[in-house]
Amino acid sequence: MGQDSPLARKLGTYVVLSEEELLVLSKFHQRRRSLTAGQDLLHQGETKQSAYILASGWACSYKLMRDGTRQIIDFQIPGDFLGLRSILFRTADHNIEAVTPIEVSEVSMHDLIDAFVKTPRLATAVLWAASRDEAMVVEHLINLGRRDAIERTSHFLLELGSRMILAGLGTTKGYPCPLSQYLLADVLGLSAVHINRVLRQLRENGLLTFRRGLVTFEDFDRLVEFAEFDKSYLDDGPLLR
Amino acid sequence: MGQDSPLARKLGTYVVLSEEELLVLSKFHQRRRSLTAGQDLLHQGETKQSAYILASGWACSYKLMRDGTRQIIDFQIPGDFLGLRSILFRTADHNIEAVTPIEVSEVSMHDLIDAFVKTPRLATAVLWAASRDEAMVVEHLINLGRRDAIERTSHFLLELGSRMILAGLGTTKGYPCPLSQYLLADVLGLSAVHINRVLRQLRENGLLTFRRGLVTFEDFDRLVEFAEFDKSYLDDGPLLR
DNA sequence: CGTCGGGTTGATAACTTTCAAATTTCGTGG
DNA sequence: CCACGAAATTTGAAAGTTATCAACCCGACG
Numbered sequence: 050m051g052q053d054s055p056l057a058r059k060l061g062t063y064v065v066l067s068e069e070e071l072l073v074l075s076k077f078h079q080r081r082r083s084l085t086a087g088q089d090l091l092h093q094g095e096t097k098q099s100a101y102i103l104a105s106g107w108a109c110s111y112k113l114m115r116d117g118t119r120q121i122i123d124f125q126i127p128g129d130f131l132g133l134r135s136i137l138f139r140t141a142d143h144n145i146e147a148v149t150p151i152e153v154s155e156v157s158m159h160d161l162i163d164a165f166v167k168t169p170r171l172a173t174a175v176l177w178a179a180s181r182d183e184a185m186v187v188e189h190l191i192n193l194g195r196r197d198a199i200e201r202t203s204h205f206l207l208e209l210g211s212r213m214i215l216a217g218l219g220t221t222k223g224y225p226c227p228l229s230q231y232l233l234a235d236v237l238g239l240s241a242v243h244i245n246r247v248l249r250q251l252r253e254n255g256l257l258t259f260r261r262g263l264v265t266f267e268d269f270d271r272l273v274e275f276a277e278f279d280k281s282y283l284d285d286g287p288l289l290r
Numbered sequence: 291m292g293q294d295s296p297l298a299r300k301l302g303t304y305v306v307l308s309e310e311e312l313l314v315l316s317k318f319h320q321r322r323r324s325l326t327a328g329q330d331l332l333h334q335g336e337t338k339q340s341a342y343i344l345a346s347g348w349a350c351s352y353k354l355m356r357d358g359t360r361q362i363i364d365f366q367i368p369g370d371f372l373g374l375r376s377i378l379f380r381t382a383d384h385n386i387e388a389v390t391p392i393e394v395s396e397v398s399m400h401d402l403i404d405a406f407v408k409t410p411r412l413a414t415a416v417l418w419a420a421s422r423d424e425a426m427v428v429e430h431l432i433n434l435g436r437r438d439a440i441e442r443t444s445h446f447l448l449e450l451g452s453r454m455i456l457a458g459l460g461t462t463k464g465y466p467c468p469l470s471q472y473l474l475a476d477v478l479g480l481s482a483v484h485i486n487r488v489l490r491q492l493r494e495n496g497l498l499t500f501r502r503g504l505v506t507f508e509d510f511d512r513l514v515e516f517a518e519f520d521k522s523y524l525d526d527g528p529l530l531r
Numbered sequence: 532c533g534t535c536g537g538g539t540t541g542a543t544a545a546c547t548t549t550c551a552a553a554t555t556t557c558g559t560g561g
Numbered sequence: 562c563c564a565c566g567a568a569a570t571t572t573g574a575a576a577g578t579t580a581t582c583a584a585c586c587c588g589a590c591g
Contacts, residue, residue, distance in 0.1 A: 112428075112432050114432075114436050114437075114518070115518050118436055119436070120431070120432045120435040120436040122428055122431060122432070134421065134424065142425065142428075142429075142520060143428070180375065183375065183424065183427075184383065186424075186427060186428065186431065187353075187363055187383075187384070187427065188383075189431060190361070190363060190427065190430060190431045190434060191353050191355075191361045191363075193431060193434035193435045193479065194361040194434045194478075194479030195355050195359055195360070195361040195479060196355075197578075197579095198578080198579070229536090229537065229538090230537075230538065231537080237435075238434065238435030238436060239579075239580085240579070240580050240581075241537090241538090242539085242540090242579090242580075242581080242582095243578090243579055243580070245538065245539060245540085246539090246540085246579095249539085249540095277355070277356050279383065438545095438546075438547095439546080439547070470568090470569065470570090471569070471570065471571095472569080480547075480548090481547070481548050481549075482569090482570090483547090483548075483549075483550095483570095483571085483572090484546090484547055484548070486570065486571060486572085487547095487571090487572085489570095490571085490572095502556085532591105533590105533591095534589105534590090534591090535588105535589090535590090536587105536588100536589090537586105537587085537588090537589105538585105538586080538587080538588105539584100539585080539586075539587100540583100540584085540585080540586100541582105541583090541584085541585105542581100542582085542583090542584105543580100543581085543582080543583105544579105544580080544581070544582095545578105545579085545580070545581085546577105546578085546579075546580085547576105547577085547578075547579090548575100548576080548577070548578085549574105549575085549576075549577085550573105550574090550575085550576095551572105551573090551574090552571100552572085552573090553570105553571080553572075553573100554569105554570080554571070554572090555568105555569080555570065555571085556567105556568085556569070556570080557566100557567090557568080557569090558565105558566095558567090558568100559564100559565085559566090559567105560563105560564090560565090561562100561563085561564080561565095
Protein backbone atom coordinates (compact mmCIF):
# COMPACT_ATOMS: atom_id res chain seq x y z
CA MET A 50 0.00 0.00 0.00
CA GLY A 51 1.15 3.50 -0.71
CA GLN A 52 3.97 2.22 -2.88
CA ASP A 53 2.22 3.50 -5.95
CA SER A 54 2.97 7.07 -4.96
CA PRO A 55 4.29 9.05 -7.89
CA LEU A 56 7.75 9.10 -6.36
CA ALA A 57 7.84 5.34 -5.82
CA ARG A 58 6.59 4.84 -9.30
CA LYS A 59 9.27 7.05 -10.75
CA LEU A 60 12.16 5.65 -8.75
CA GLY A 61 10.89 2.18 -9.50
CA THR A 62 11.78 2.66 -13.13
CA TYR A 63 15.41 3.14 -12.14
CA VAL A 64 15.86 0.39 -9.58
CA VAL A 65 13.57 -2.34 -8.44
CA LEU A 66 12.52 -1.32 -4.98
CA SER A 67 12.17 -3.79 -2.11
CA GLU A 68 9.40 -3.74 0.45
CA GLU A 69 11.75 -2.15 2.93
CA GLU A 70 12.71 0.58 0.54
CA LEU A 71 9.12 1.30 -0.26
CA LEU A 72 8.51 1.57 3.44
CA VAL A 73 11.32 4.10 3.84
CA LEU A 74 9.89 6.04 0.94
CA SER A 75 6.46 6.14 2.48
CA LYS A 76 8.05 7.49 5.68
CA PHE A 77 9.00 10.52 3.64
CA HIS A 78 5.36 11.40 3.37
CA GLN A 79 4.88 12.54 6.94
CA ARG A 80 4.57 16.29 7.57
CA ARG A 81 2.17 17.13 4.78
CA ARG A 82 1.57 20.65 3.70
CA SER A 83 -0.94 22.11 1.25
CA LEU A 84 -0.59 25.22 -0.83
CA THR A 85 -3.10 27.02 -3.01
CA ALA A 86 -2.37 27.87 -6.60
CA GLY A 87 0.01 30.79 -6.91
CA GLN A 88 1.39 30.47 -3.41
CA ASP A 89 5.15 30.57 -2.96
CA LEU A 90 6.91 27.60 -1.43
CA LEU A 91 10.41 29.02 -1.54
CA HIS A 92 11.76 32.50 -2.04
CA GLN A 93 15.09 33.20 -3.55
CA GLY A 94 17.81 33.62 -1.00
CA GLU A 95 16.16 31.32 1.47
CA THR A 96 18.31 28.48 2.77
CA LYS A 97 16.18 25.66 4.06
CA GLN A 98 17.45 22.59 5.80
CA SER A 99 14.76 20.55 4.15
CA ALA A 100 13.41 19.72 0.74
CA TYR A 101 9.93 18.76 -0.39
CA ILE A 102 8.40 15.99 -2.41
CA LEU A 103 5.52 17.01 -4.58
CA ALA A 104 2.66 14.62 -3.81
CA SER A 105 -0.01 16.18 -6.00
CA GLY A 106 -0.40 19.18 -8.26
CA TRP A 107 2.15 21.12 -10.29
CA ALA A 108 4.77 23.62 -9.19
CA CYS A 109 7.40 25.65 -10.96
CA SER A 110 10.80 27.14 -10.19
CA TYR A 111 11.48 30.49 -11.79
CA LYS A 112 13.48 33.63 -11.64
CA LEU A 113 12.08 37.13 -11.81
CA MET A 114 13.69 39.67 -14.08
CA ARG A 115 14.05 43.33 -13.32
CA ASP A 116 11.51 44.31 -15.94
CA GLY A 117 8.83 42.16 -14.34
CA THR A 118 8.99 39.29 -16.80
CA ARG A 119 10.14 35.95 -15.57
CA GLN A 120 11.81 32.83 -16.81
CA ILE A 121 10.54 29.53 -15.56
CA ILE A 122 13.42 27.14 -15.05
CA ASP A 123 11.35 24.01 -14.77
CA PHE A 124 7.99 22.64 -13.80
CA GLN A 125 7.65 20.00 -11.14
CA ILE A 126 5.06 17.27 -11.32
CA PRO A 127 3.98 14.71 -8.73
CA GLY A 128 6.93 12.63 -7.58
CA ASP A 129 9.47 15.38 -8.18
CA PHE A 130 11.64 16.88 -5.49
CA LEU A 131 11.39 20.58 -4.76
CA GLY A 132 14.45 22.44 -3.59
CA LEU A 133 16.69 19.42 -3.48
CA ARG A 134 19.56 21.51 -4.67
CA SER A 135 19.27 24.12 -1.98
CA ILE A 136 19.41 21.43 0.65
CA LEU A 137 22.44 19.60 -0.67
CA PHE A 138 24.31 22.62 -1.76
CA ARG A 139 23.84 26.27 -1.27
CA THR A 140 20.67 28.17 -1.80
CA ALA A 141 19.80 28.95 -5.37
CA ASP A 142 18.69 32.24 -6.71
CA HIS A 143 15.14 31.38 -7.64
CA ASN A 144 11.60 30.95 -6.39
CA ILE A 145 9.30 27.98 -6.27
CA GLU A 146 5.59 28.53 -6.68
CA ALA A 147 2.51 26.34 -6.77
CA VAL A 148 0.98 26.31 -10.24
CA THR A 149 -2.10 24.41 -9.12
CA PRO A 150 -3.15 23.63 -5.58
CA ILE A 151 -0.46 21.28 -4.37
CA GLU A 152 0.34 18.90 -1.58
CA VAL A 153 3.94 18.50 -0.53
CA SER A 154 5.76 16.40 2.01
CA GLU A 155 8.61 18.00 3.85
CA VAL A 156 11.76 15.92 4.05
CA SER A 157 14.50 17.06 6.36
CA MET A 158 18.07 16.69 5.31
CA HIS A 159 18.52 14.38 8.26
CA ASP A 160 15.77 11.99 7.16
CA LEU A 161 17.10 11.97 3.66
CA ILE A 162 20.66 11.16 4.64
CA ASP A 163 19.39 8.60 7.10
CA ALA A 164 17.45 6.89 4.37
CA PHE A 165 20.46 6.95 2.11
CA VAL A 166 22.62 5.22 4.69
CA LYS A 167 20.03 2.56 5.39
CA THR A 168 19.15 1.86 1.79
CA PRO A 169 21.94 2.73 -0.61
CA ARG A 170 19.91 1.56 -3.54
CA LEU A 171 17.42 4.25 -2.75
CA ALA A 172 20.24 6.75 -2.77
CA THR A 173 21.23 5.51 -6.17
CA ALA A 174 17.72 5.91 -7.44
CA VAL A 175 17.40 9.42 -6.05
CA LEU A 176 20.73 10.44 -7.51
CA TRP A 177 19.61 9.10 -10.84
CA ALA A 178 16.46 11.10 -10.62
CA ALA A 179 18.47 14.18 -9.72
CA SER A 180 20.75 13.51 -12.64
CA ARG A 181 17.78 13.26 -14.94
CA ASP A 182 16.52 16.58 -13.62
CA GLU A 183 19.83 18.16 -14.40
CA ALA A 184 19.87 16.66 -17.85
CA MET A 185 16.47 18.20 -18.39
CA VAL A 186 17.70 21.62 -17.42
CA VAL A 187 20.49 21.23 -19.94
CA GLU A 188 18.05 20.10 -22.58
CA HIS A 189 15.89 23.10 -21.77
CA LEU A 190 18.91 25.31 -22.26
CA ILE A 191 19.55 23.75 -25.66
CA ASN A 192 15.91 24.28 -26.44
CA LEU A 193 16.11 27.99 -25.71
CA GLY A 194 19.39 28.45 -27.48
CA ARG A 195 18.99 26.59 -30.71
CA ARG A 196 15.38 25.78 -31.53
CA ASP A 197 12.77 28.06 -32.99
CA ALA A 198 9.40 28.60 -31.37
CA ILE A 199 7.56 25.67 -32.85
CA GLU A 200 10.30 23.08 -32.37
CA ARG A 201 10.85 24.42 -28.89
CA THR A 202 7.24 24.10 -27.92
CA SER A 203 7.02 20.62 -29.40
CA HIS A 204 10.13 19.47 -27.64
CA PHE A 205 9.04 20.86 -24.34
CA LEU A 206 5.62 19.28 -24.44
CA LEU A 207 7.17 15.96 -25.39
CA GLU A 208 9.59 16.14 -22.52
CA LEU A 209 6.84 16.97 -20.12
CA GLY A 210 4.92 14.05 -21.57
CA SER A 211 7.79 11.67 -20.92
CA ARG A 212 7.92 12.78 -17.34
CA MET A 213 4.20 12.32 -16.93
CA ILE A 214 4.49 8.84 -18.38
CA LEU A 215 7.30 8.02 -15.95
CA ALA A 216 5.13 9.22 -13.12
CA GLY A 217 2.29 7.06 -14.37
CA LEU A 218 0.18 10.07 -15.21
CA GLY A 219 0.19 9.98 -18.99
CA THR A 220 0.68 7.93 -22.14
CA THR A 221 1.97 8.52 -25.65
CA LYS A 222 -1.59 9.54 -26.44
CA GLY A 223 -1.43 12.53 -24.15
CA TYR A 224 -1.61 13.80 -20.60
CA PRO A 225 -3.38 16.31 -18.37
CA CYS A 226 -1.59 19.63 -18.32
CA PRO A 227 -2.87 22.51 -16.18
CA LEU A 228 -0.59 25.14 -17.68
CA SER A 229 -1.93 28.37 -19.11
CA GLN A 230 -0.45 29.77 -22.27
CA TYR A 231 1.17 32.43 -20.12
CA LEU A 232 3.04 29.80 -18.15
CA LEU A 233 4.04 28.08 -21.35
CA ALA A 234 5.36 31.41 -22.60
CA ASP A 235 7.38 31.93 -19.43
CA VAL A 236 9.06 28.56 -19.63
CA LEU A 237 9.77 28.74 -23.35
CA GLY A 238 11.06 32.27 -23.39
CA LEU A 239 8.35 33.42 -25.79
CA SER A 240 5.41 35.77 -25.60
CA ALA A 241 1.99 34.41 -24.77
CA VAL A 242 0.67 35.71 -28.07
CA HIS A 243 3.26 33.82 -30.01
CA ILE A 244 2.68 30.65 -28.02
CA ASN A 245 -0.92 30.88 -29.05
CA ARG A 246 0.00 31.02 -32.72
CA VAL A 247 2.46 28.19 -32.37
CA LEU A 248 -0.14 25.99 -30.71
CA ARG A 249 -2.49 26.72 -33.55
CA GLN A 250 0.16 25.65 -36.05
CA LEU A 251 0.79 22.42 -34.19
CA ARG A 252 -2.91 21.75 -34.12
CA GLU A 253 -3.32 22.51 -37.83
CA ASN A 254 -0.34 20.32 -38.70
CA GLY A 255 -1.96 17.43 -36.89
CA LEU A 256 0.92 17.12 -34.45
CA LEU A 257 -0.61 17.88 -31.10
CA THR A 258 -3.52 19.60 -29.42
CA PHE A 259 -3.24 21.72 -26.30
CA ARG A 260 -6.72 22.34 -25.01
CA ARG A 261 -8.66 22.61 -21.82
CA GLY A 262 -5.88 21.31 -19.61
CA LEU A 263 -5.09 18.41 -21.88
CA VAL A 264 -2.20 17.74 -24.21
CA THR A 265 -3.13 15.26 -26.93
CA PHE A 266 -0.47 13.84 -29.22
CA GLU A 267 -2.12 13.51 -32.60
CA ASP A 268 0.91 11.87 -34.16
CA PHE A 269 3.50 10.99 -31.56
CA ASP A 270 6.15 9.59 -33.89
CA ARG A 271 6.01 12.44 -36.33
CA LEU A 272 6.17 14.89 -33.44
CA VAL A 273 9.23 13.15 -31.97
CA GLU A 274 10.92 13.35 -35.34
CA PHE A 275 9.93 16.96 -35.89
CA ALA A 276 11.10 18.12 -32.47
CA GLU A 277 14.36 16.17 -32.68
CA PHE A 278 13.35 14.64 -29.39
CA ASP A 279 15.68 12.06 -27.89
CA LYS A 280 13.47 9.52 -26.25
CA SER A 281 16.36 7.52 -24.86
CA TYR A 282 17.60 9.98 -22.31
CA LEU A 283 14.39 9.65 -20.43
CA ASP A 284 13.16 6.14 -20.81
CA ASP A 285 16.06 3.71 -21.13
CA GLY A 286 15.69 2.81 -17.50
CA PRO A 287 19.17 1.45 -16.71
CA LEU A 288 17.90 -0.83 -14.03
CA LEU A 289 20.41 -0.47 -11.22
CA ARG A 290 23.44 0.28 -13.35
CA MET B 291 54.23 24.51 -3.51
CA GLY B 292 51.74 23.57 -6.15
CA GLN B 293 48.93 24.73 -3.91
CA ASP B 294 48.39 27.70 -6.14
CA SER B 295 46.93 25.46 -8.82
CA PRO B 296 43.74 26.95 -10.25
CA LEU B 297 41.67 24.31 -8.50
CA ALA B 298 43.25 24.93 -5.11
CA ARG B 299 42.82 28.62 -5.62
CA LYS B 300 39.16 28.22 -6.47
CA LEU B 301 38.31 25.84 -3.67
CA GLY B 302 40.28 28.02 -1.31
CA THR B 303 37.69 30.74 -1.68
CA TYR B 304 35.07 28.37 -0.31
CA VAL B 305 36.92 26.81 2.58
CA VAL B 306 40.30 27.51 4.01
CA LEU B 307 42.41 24.53 3.02
CA SER B 308 44.93 22.90 5.30
CA GLU B 309 48.34 21.68 4.23
CA GLU B 310 47.03 18.15 4.20
CA GLU B 311 44.10 19.06 2.02
CA LEU B 312 46.35 20.87 -0.38
CA LEU B 313 48.46 17.76 -0.52
CA VAL B 314 45.46 15.60 -1.36
CA LEU B 315 44.53 18.07 -4.05
CA SER B 316 47.97 17.95 -5.58
CA LYS B 317 47.68 14.15 -5.66
CA PHE B 318 44.84 14.64 -8.09
CA HIS B 319 47.28 15.93 -10.60
CA GLN B 320 48.91 12.63 -11.45
CA ARG B 321 48.05 11.04 -14.80
CA ARG B 322 48.37 14.10 -16.97
CA ARG B 323 47.04 14.21 -20.46
CA SER B 324 47.36 16.86 -23.15
CA LEU B 325 44.93 17.62 -25.94
CA THR B 326 45.29 19.92 -28.90
CA ALA B 327 42.71 22.56 -29.69
CA GLY B 328 39.58 21.08 -31.19
CA GLN B 329 40.21 17.57 -29.90
CA ASP B 330 37.36 15.78 -28.18
CA LEU B 331 37.76 14.67 -24.60
CA LEU B 332 34.37 13.06 -24.21
CA HIS B 333 31.75 11.92 -26.69
CA GLN B 334 28.10 11.81 -25.91
CA GLY B 335 26.98 8.42 -24.74
CA GLU B 336 30.32 7.57 -23.23
CA THR B 337 30.25 6.50 -19.60
CA LYS B 338 33.60 7.02 -17.97
CA GLN B 339 34.53 5.93 -14.50
CA SER B 340 36.69 8.99 -14.14
CA ALA B 341 36.50 12.73 -14.40
CA TYR B 342 39.11 15.31 -15.30
CA ILE B 343 40.43 18.48 -13.81
CA LEU B 344 41.36 21.13 -16.28
CA ALA B 345 44.89 22.22 -15.43
CA SER B 346 45.42 24.67 -18.26
CA GLY B 347 43.58 25.91 -21.31
CA TRP B 348 39.87 26.17 -22.04
CA ALA B 349 37.34 23.48 -22.90
CA CYS B 350 33.64 23.44 -23.66
CA SER B 351 30.71 21.08 -23.32
CA TYR B 352 28.20 21.22 -26.11
CA LYS B 353 25.49 19.41 -27.94
CA LEU B 354 25.24 19.05 -31.69
CA MET B 355 21.96 19.71 -33.42
CA ARG B 356 20.67 17.82 -36.40
CA ASP B 357 21.16 20.78 -38.72
CA GLY B 358 24.85 20.99 -37.89
CA THR B 359 24.62 23.95 -35.53
CA ARG B 360 25.50 23.44 -31.94
CA GLN B 361 24.71 24.84 -28.55
CA ILE B 362 27.54 25.18 -26.10
CA ILE B 363 26.36 24.39 -22.62
CA ASP B 364 29.30 25.83 -20.79
CA PHE B 365 32.97 26.63 -21.03
CA GLN B 366 35.46 25.22 -18.59
CA ILE B 367 38.46 27.16 -17.43
CA PRO B 368 41.49 26.05 -15.43
CA GLY B 369 40.45 24.58 -12.10
CA ASP B 370 37.11 23.33 -13.38
CA PHE B 371 36.05 19.72 -13.40
CA LEU B 372 35.22 18.06 -16.69
CA GLY B 373 32.64 15.31 -16.78
CA LEU B 374 32.01 15.31 -13.06
CA ARG B 375 28.37 14.64 -13.67
CA SER B 376 28.90 11.62 -15.83
CA ILE B 377 31.02 10.07 -13.12
CA LEU B 378 28.62 10.64 -10.25
CA PHE B 379 25.50 9.99 -12.18
CA ARG B 380 24.76 8.64 -15.56
CA THR B 381 26.36 9.70 -18.75
CA ALA B 382 25.16 12.95 -20.18
CA ASP B 383 24.11 13.57 -23.71
CA HIS B 384 26.85 15.97 -24.75
CA ASN B 385 30.43 16.29 -25.88
CA ILE B 386 33.45 17.93 -24.34
CA GLU B 387 36.03 19.50 -26.58
CA ALA B 388 39.27 21.37 -26.09
CA VAL B 389 38.92 25.01 -27.14
CA THR B 390 42.60 25.72 -26.79
CA PRO B 391 45.39 23.24 -26.23
CA ILE B 392 44.65 21.88 -22.77
CA GLU B 393 46.20 19.83 -20.03
CA VAL B 394 43.94 17.71 -17.90
CA SER B 395 44.46 15.44 -14.94
CA GLU B 396 42.43 12.30 -14.82
CA VAL B 397 40.77 11.60 -11.49
CA SER B 398 39.23 8.20 -10.94
CA MET B 399 36.00 7.95 -9.06
CA HIS B 400 37.89 5.90 -6.48
CA ASP B 401 40.48 8.60 -5.81
CA LEU B 402 37.79 11.21 -5.56
CA ILE B 403 35.70 9.29 -3.06
CA ASP B 404 38.81 8.38 -1.14
CA ALA B 405 39.74 12.02 -0.87
CA PHE B 406 36.26 12.89 0.24
CA VAL B 407 36.37 10.35 3.04
CA LYS B 408 39.77 11.51 4.25
CA THR B 409 39.04 15.20 4.03
CA PRO B 410 35.35 16.01 4.34
CA ARG B 411 36.04 19.70 4.09
CA LEU B 412 37.40 19.09 0.66
CA ALA B 413 34.20 17.29 -0.22
CA THR B 414 32.27 20.31 0.97
CA ALA B 415 34.33 22.58 -1.17
CA VAL B 416 33.94 20.40 -4.24
CA LEU B 417 30.19 20.16 -3.73
CA TRP B 418 30.04 23.90 -3.45
CA ALA B 419 31.93 24.25 -6.66
CA ALA B 420 29.59 21.78 -8.33
CA SER B 421 26.65 23.69 -6.98
CA ARG B 422 28.05 26.88 -8.39
CA ASP B 423 28.44 25.19 -11.76
CA GLU B 424 24.83 24.16 -11.68
CA ALA B 425 23.73 27.63 -10.72
CA MET B 426 25.64 28.90 -13.70
CA VAL B 427 23.83 26.56 -16.04
CA VAL B 428 20.55 27.86 -14.66
CA GLU B 429 21.71 31.43 -15.08
CA HIS B 430 22.72 30.61 -18.63
CA LEU B 431 19.24 29.27 -19.24
CA ILE B 432 17.73 32.50 -17.92
CA ASN B 433 20.10 34.38 -20.14
CA LEU B 434 18.92 32.55 -23.24
CA GLY B 435 15.27 32.78 -22.32
CA ARG B 436 14.80 36.34 -21.22
CA ARG B 437 17.63 38.60 -22.23
CA ASP B 438 18.22 40.18 -25.59
CA ALA B 439 21.49 39.82 -27.45
CA ILE B 440 23.36 42.68 -25.87
CA GLU B 441 22.34 42.03 -22.29
CA ARG B 442 23.00 38.36 -22.85
CA THR B 443 26.48 38.93 -24.14
CA SER B 444 27.27 41.34 -21.33
CA HIS B 445 25.98 38.99 -18.70
CA PHE B 446 27.89 36.06 -20.09
CA LEU B 447 31.18 37.89 -20.29
CA LEU B 448 30.72 39.14 -16.75
CA GLU B 449 30.03 35.67 -15.48
CA LEU B 450 33.07 34.32 -17.24
CA GLY B 451 35.02 37.18 -15.72
CA SER B 452 33.89 36.26 -12.23
CA ARG B 453 35.03 32.73 -12.78
CA MET B 454 38.39 33.88 -14.06
CA ILE B 455 38.78 36.09 -11.02
CA LEU B 456 37.96 33.17 -8.75
CA ALA B 457 40.59 31.11 -10.53
CA GLY B 458 43.09 33.91 -10.06
CA LEU B 459 43.27 34.54 -13.78
CA GLY B 460 41.54 37.87 -14.08
CA THR B 461 40.45 41.07 -12.36
CA THR B 462 37.55 43.52 -12.64
CA LYS B 463 39.68 45.22 -15.26
CA GLY B 464 39.52 42.24 -17.60
CA TYR B 465 40.81 38.81 -18.41
CA PRO B 466 42.36 36.75 -21.20
CA CYS B 467 39.69 35.05 -23.29
CA PRO B 468 40.66 32.78 -26.18
CA LEU B 469 37.14 32.47 -27.58
CA SER B 470 36.37 33.25 -31.18
CA GLN B 471 33.18 35.08 -32.08
CA TYR B 472 31.89 31.79 -33.45
CA LEU B 473 32.28 30.15 -30.06
CA LEU B 474 30.62 33.11 -28.43
CA ALA B 475 27.76 32.74 -30.87
CA ASP B 476 27.40 29.05 -30.07
CA VAL B 477 27.19 29.61 -26.36
CA LEU B 478 24.85 32.58 -26.57
CA GLY B 479 22.46 31.09 -29.08
CA LEU B 480 23.12 33.87 -31.59
CA SER B 481 24.70 34.09 -35.01
CA ALA B 482 28.35 35.01 -35.29
CA VAL B 483 27.43 38.02 -37.37
CA HIS B 484 25.14 39.35 -34.72
CA ILE B 485 27.70 38.75 -31.99
CA ASN B 486 30.03 40.91 -33.95
CA ARG B 487 27.56 43.78 -34.06
CA VAL B 488 26.77 43.40 -30.38
CA LEU B 489 30.45 43.54 -29.49
CA ARG B 490 30.76 46.71 -31.49
CA GLN B 491 27.87 48.25 -29.59
CA LEU B 492 29.40 47.32 -26.28
CA ARG B 493 32.67 48.84 -27.39
CA GLU B 494 31.01 52.01 -28.63
CA ASN B 495 29.02 52.34 -25.43
CA GLY B 496 32.24 52.19 -23.45
CA LEU B 497 31.15 49.08 -21.58
CA LEU B 498 33.66 46.46 -22.64
CA THR B 499 36.14 45.54 -25.31
CA PHE B 500 36.58 42.05 -26.71
CA ARG B 501 39.75 42.02 -28.74
CA ARG B 502 42.67 39.80 -29.58
CA GLY B 503 41.96 37.26 -26.90
CA LEU B 504 41.31 39.84 -24.22
CA VAL B 505 38.16 41.04 -22.53
CA THR B 506 38.57 44.49 -21.06
CA PHE B 507 35.90 45.97 -18.82
CA GLU B 508 35.80 49.64 -19.64
CA ASP B 509 33.23 50.39 -16.96
CA PHE B 510 32.67 47.42 -14.72
CA ASP B 511 29.98 48.90 -12.50
CA ARG B 512 27.90 50.27 -15.33
CA LEU B 513 28.20 46.93 -17.11
CA VAL B 514 27.05 45.01 -14.02
CA GLU B 515 24.07 47.32 -13.76
CA PHE B 516 23.28 47.08 -17.44
CA ALA B 517 23.47 43.29 -17.56
CA GLU B 518 21.48 42.85 -14.37
CA PHE B 519 24.36 40.78 -13.14
CA ASP B 520 24.15 39.38 -9.63
CA LYS B 521 27.66 39.53 -8.30
CA SER B 522 26.73 37.84 -5.06
CA TYR B 523 26.01 34.40 -6.38
CA LEU B 524 29.59 34.07 -7.41
CA ASP B 525 31.71 35.96 -4.98
CA ASP B 526 30.19 35.93 -1.53
CA GLY B 527 32.58 33.18 -0.52
CA PRO B 528 30.67 31.57 2.37
CA LEU B 529 33.83 30.45 4.07
CA LEU B 530 32.94 26.98 5.25
CA ARG B 531 29.22 27.62 5.58
C1' DC C 532 -26.04 40.48 -15.85
C1' DG C 533 -21.22 42.22 -15.36
C1' DT C 534 -16.64 41.31 -14.67
C1' DC C 535 -12.44 39.01 -15.15
C1' DG C 536 -8.90 36.04 -16.60
C1' DG C 537 -7.70 33.28 -20.37
C1' DG C 538 -7.57 32.63 -25.27
C1' DT C 539 -7.56 34.36 -30.23
C1' DT C 540 -6.51 37.34 -34.04
C1' DG C 541 -4.61 41.22 -36.95
C1' DA C 542 -1.31 44.86 -37.75
C1' DT C 543 2.97 46.84 -36.90
C1' DA C 544 7.50 47.23 -34.85
C1' DA C 545 11.74 45.29 -33.15
C1' DC C 546 15.20 42.08 -33.18
C1' DT C 547 18.03 38.56 -35.28
C1' DT C 548 19.44 35.70 -39.10
C1' DT C 549 21.11 34.91 -43.56
C1' DC C 550 23.73 35.91 -47.52
C1' DA C 551 27.46 38.03 -49.70
C1' DA C 552 31.48 40.51 -49.85
C1' DA C 553 35.30 42.99 -48.03
C1' DT C 554 39.02 43.55 -44.68
C1' DT C 555 42.08 42.27 -41.03
C1' DT C 556 44.74 39.08 -38.30
C1' DC C 557 47.82 35.41 -37.63
C1' DG C 558 50.68 31.41 -38.27
C1' DT C 559 53.88 29.35 -41.40
C1' DG C 560 57.27 28.58 -44.86
C1' DG C 561 60.47 30.82 -47.72
C1' DC D 562 61.95 39.45 -42.00
C1' DC D 563 58.50 39.08 -45.55
C1' DA D 564 54.87 36.93 -48.28
C1' DC D 565 51.07 34.07 -48.50
C1' DG D 566 46.95 31.65 -47.40
C1' DA D 567 43.63 30.33 -44.07
C1' DA D 568 40.79 31.78 -40.54
C1' DA D 569 38.52 35.32 -38.10
C1' DT D 570 36.36 39.72 -38.10
C1' DT D 571 33.61 43.36 -40.08
C1' DT D 572 29.97 45.54 -42.73
C1' DG D 573 25.71 46.17 -45.65
C1' DA D 574 21.29 44.73 -47.36
C1' DA D 575 17.37 41.82 -47.34
C1' DA D 576 14.59 38.26 -45.30
C1' DG D 577 12.61 35.88 -41.43
C1' DT D 578 11.07 35.37 -36.76
C1' DT D 579 9.09 37.01 -32.63
C1' DA D 580 7.37 40.82 -29.70
C1' DT D 581 4.19 44.39 -28.84
C1' DC D 582 -0.09 46.69 -29.08
C1' DA D 583 -4.87 46.65 -29.48
C1' DA D 584 -9.01 44.51 -30.05
C1' DC D 585 -12.42 40.98 -29.51
C1' DC D 586 -14.34 36.62 -27.85
C1' DC D 587 -15.69 33.36 -24.47
C1' DG D 588 -16.77 30.76 -20.41
C1' DA D 589 -16.65 30.80 -15.26
C1' DC D 590 -18.40 32.85 -11.45
C1' DG D 591 -20.37 36.00 -8.11
